[in-house]
């Protein structure tokens with residue numbers, strides 16, 4: 680999908696790299712922030728210790744538990760609408776994605792799509808992270824489809840990071856830097 684003609688990179692914007700655990704949100708969002716020279720925001724840094732402990736035990740968050748997390752994220756982003764940011768955030772729930780669209784800054788979602796088998800391997804290889812791969816099934820169960828949302832670019836993310844970045848650049852019609 681190409682939404683480049685609706686996207687003006689000369690004005691402050693928020694790019695939200697989303698998807699289930701292990702799809703590459705942090706990896707791709709960090710690369711984008713470096714290439715675009717804009718702030719990187721990691722949604723995992725906004726979880727309470729209680730939520731992280733809960734997930735580390737193999738228990739999924741409920742929407743009720745996600746609520747303070749979403750509030751903290753939206754509150755952080757709404758403090759500054761003058762500088763662009765790239766956020767790594769799972770964005771599984773449609774009603775939560777809608778909250779970011781009300782920030783008052785153009786907001787584009789990049790949904791990284793990877794199959795469960797590949798994700799399982801990635802998560803098992805990842806070190807120093809609270810999220811176990813046993814939560815993958817519940818991640819897919821919580822994921823509300825993005826296919827009807829016109830500001831979401833769905834990217835097949837089972838490829839090399841540099842190829843994913845190239846696809847995002849094409850979809851958003853970003854200037855090469």
Ligand SMILES: Nc1ncnc2c1ncn2[C@@H]1O[C@H](COP(=O)(O)OP(=O)(O)O)[C@@H](O)[C@H]1O
Pocket residue numbers: 698699700701702703704705706707767801802804805806836837838839840843
């Ligand atoms: N495109 C990719 N191909 C292969 N491995 C990847 C890719 N993107 C990320 N990874 C690896 O998969 C693991 C999960 O990536 P991460 O960026 O932490 O995902 P997320 O933030 O979505 O949970 C990490 O070990 C990372 O190095």
Ligand SMILES: O=C(O)[C@H](O)[C@@H](O)[C@H](O)[C@H](O)COP(=O)(O)O
Pocket residue numbers: 699700701704722723739740745768769770771810818
């Ligand atoms: O890097 C990851 O594995 C995910 O980003 C993960 O840490 C995420 O924060 C949780 O999945 C909690 O949120 P959700 O249950 O809403 O995805």
